[in-house]
Amino acid sequence: MAERAGEPSAQWDVVVVGAGPAGAAAALTAARAGARVVMVERGPFPGSKNVYGGVVYPRVLDDVLPGWWDEVPVQRWVTRRQTMMLTGHQALTVDFRTEAWGRPPYNGCTTFRADFDSWLAGKAVEAGAHLVTSTVVTELLQEGGRVVGVRTDRPDGDLRAGVVIAADGVNSFLAKEAGLLPRTQSEHLTLGVKEVLSLPREVIEERFGVTGDHGVDIEVLGCTRGISGGGFVYTNRDSVAVGVVVSIAGLAKAKVRAEDLVADLKAHPAIAPLVRDGQLKEYAAHLIPEGGYHEIPTLHADGFLVTGDAAGLTLAAGIWLEGVNFAIGSGLEAGRVAAAAAACGDTSKKGLSAYPKALKKSFVLQDHKRLRHAPDLVMSPRVQQQYPGMMADVVEGLFTVVNPAPKPAWSQLLRKAAKGNGVRFRDLVVDAARGARAFR
Amino acid sequence: MTYDQIAFEDRMGTVEFRVAERAHIVVDSDVCRSCTTKACVTACPANLFAPTSDGGILFNYEQCFECGTCYQVCNGEGAISWTYPDGGHGVVFRQG
Numbered sequence: 001m002a003e004r005a006g007e008p009s010a011q012w013d014v015v016v017v018g019a020g021p022a023g024a025a026a027a028l029t030a031a032r033a034g035a036r037v038v039m040v041e042r043g044p045f046p047g048s049k050n051v052y053g054g055v056v057y058p059r060v061l062d063d064v065l066p067g068w069w070d071e072v073p074v075q076r077w078v079t080r081r082q083t084m085m086l087t088g089h090q091a092l093t094v095d096f097r098t099e100a101w102g103r104p105p106y107n108g109c110t111t112f113r114a115d116f117d118s119w120l121a122g123k124a125v126e127a128g129a130h131l132v133t134s135t136v137v138t139e140l141l142q143e144g145g146r147v148v149g150v151r152t153d154r155p156d157g158d159l160r161a162g163v164v165i166a167a168d169g170v171n172s173f174l175a176k177e178a179g180l181l182p183r184t185q186s187e188h189l190t191l192g193v194k195e196v197l198s199l200p201r202e203v204i205e206e207r208f209g210v211t212g213d214h215g216v217d218i219e220v221l222g223c224t225r226g227i228s229g230g231g232f233v234y235t236n237r238d239s240v241a242v243g244v245v246v247s248i249a250g251l252a253k254a255k256v257r258a259e260d261l262v263a264d265l266k267a268h269p270a271i272a273p274l275v276r277d278g279q280l281k282e283y284a285a286h287l288i289p290e291g292g293y294h295e296i297p298t299l300h301a302d303g304f305l306v307t308g309d310a311a312g313l314t315l316a317a318g319i320w321l322e323g324v325n326f327a328i329g330s331g332l333e334a335g336r337v338a339a340a341a342a343a344c345g346d347t348s349k350k351g352l353s354a355y356p357k358a359l360k361k362s363f364v365l366q367d368h369k370r371l372r373h374a375p376d377l378v379m380s381p382r383v384q385q386q387y388p389g390m391m392a393d394v395v396e397g398l399f400t401v402v403n404p405a406p407k408p409a410w411s412q413l414l415r416k417a418a419k420g421n422g423v424r425f426r427d428l429v430v431d432a433a434r435g436a437r438a439f440r
Numbered sequence: 441m442t443y444d445q446i447a448f449e450d451r452m453g454t455v456e457f458r459v460a461e462r463a464h465i466v467v468d469s470d471v472c473r474s475c476t477t478k479a480c481v482t483a484c485p486a487n488l489f490a491p492t493s494d495g496g497i498l499f500n501y502e503q504c505f506e507c508g509t510c511y512q513v514c515n516g517e518g519a520i521s522w523t524y525p526d527g528g529h530g531v532v533f534r535q536g
Binding site: 114134239249258286287 | 446450451455458477479485486487505506509511514524525526527530531532533535536
């Protein structure tokens with residue numbers, strides 16, 4: 001056990017607010033380092049407030065939970081991955097599959113967050129962390145400009161701590177209270193809505209071309225009526241999830257309802273056969289912080305660390321759409337740093353500066369930095385509204401046999417498709433250069 | 441084409457809500473009356489906000505996903521006060 005450190009009157013070395021992937025990961029490493037840790041979760045169980053859309057990539061757990069794949073509550077291992085571009089009547093799909101992702105160490109899985117988050121929080125509890133559920137942290141306790149604990153909605157519910165780790169999600173009222181996040185940031189938030197549709201296992205296997213515990217994830221561009229965003233379809237064991245993720249500023253401006261966009265996607269000729277006759281089991285909605293590298297706030301203050309969605313650490317970079325792994329990655333580092341700082345008695349901002357340093361060395365900030373130009377490009381009007389149609393038209397021209405006329409040349413197809421979709425040659429050159437820079 | 445096969449209340453009926461006594465959303469309709477966009481009305485995925493004939497907003501907190509879209513898109517400063525529901529209450533996703 002660590003010595004009573006940091007604040008002399010602290011009951012806890014570390015209070016973790018939120019028992020999602022970031023919070024559970026933080027509690028796990030802090031508890032393993034010997035700190036006295038409590039996680040405070042506002043839902044009745046971890047994951048009860050959480051939604052994701054596609055794939056969880058748990059390899060980030062290789063070091064801390066070796067053999068995690070034997071026990072993680074998985075729906076299906078994703079062995080087939082598609083990126084699809086849609087117009088009203090066309091679909092252009094890149095379809096990749098590998099059996100390698102269906103055996104250890106695997107790659108990504110589909111899951112239910114109620115199961116996954118509860119499992120990971122359970123690992124923190126096994127390591128010695130305490131978990132308090134059904135409890136809201138209502139504010140930070142601050143003294144002399146430093147965070148010294150949290151107030152909860154329980155009677156006598158103040159918890160004093162050397163370090164408070166905010167893992168309280170995309171709306172993080174704690175990071176806002178600490179002055180690290182703006183109150184609103186609608187330009188950088190997307191809304192994900194999702195339907196889980198019940199279908200028999202054998203029907204899913206037939207429609208998606210997988211067997212056993214293998215599954216499929218499809219990411220879709222061009223299905224959101226021009227509102228910046230995209231769609232997704234993925235397989236659970238005996239259900240299929242389908243949904244869209246759209247800019248909330250764009251959604252509000254277009255005066256479109258999100259469930260109507262899902263209905264559009266489900267009715268598309270490329271998607272309808274996959275989801276037909278699925279009975280709605282659960283509808284869900286959640287915000288996602290998609291601002292990327294430039295919007296990541298300051299991640300630490302005196303007695304305070306910010307992790308996961310609260311820190312804006314979801315990667316929305318077109319072909320890469322990840323979040324849970326970044327939440328876990330940041331949480332693991334936050335827990336280590338918090339425990340070490342509490343043990344040596346310096347939980348000041350300076351004492352906690354090892355946290356952003358560690359993230360800079362890890363994939364968490366390296367991936368974000370490398371792909372810092374990608375979110376803007378992916379969400380830009382031409383990529384969203386014009387390129388899916390242009391590329392589909394090129395391919396349609398390529399495979400349309402127009403005899404007795406001879407086959408058109410590539411350049412002719414491209415010119416015609418660009419013109420037909422309102423794309424200027426100059427835009428193409430500019431965006432090709434932007435793309436090369438964004439995805440280097 | 442029937443646009444959506446399922447009625448909105450049936451859609452929301454698939455979601456578990458443990459409704460708290462305290463309303464975690466409060467709307468100041470006086471601010472809403474001067475709002476020209478009323479972005480919350482269409483943007484809220486749970487359809488909890490309805491415009492009233494006098495230009496205000498009628499709201500319901502009981503079937504809230506707690507996503508935060510409403511206050512994020514609201515352009516009336518302070519029109520929507522939004523907190524989390526009391527501990528253990530609100531939405532419970534099983535397959536999120």
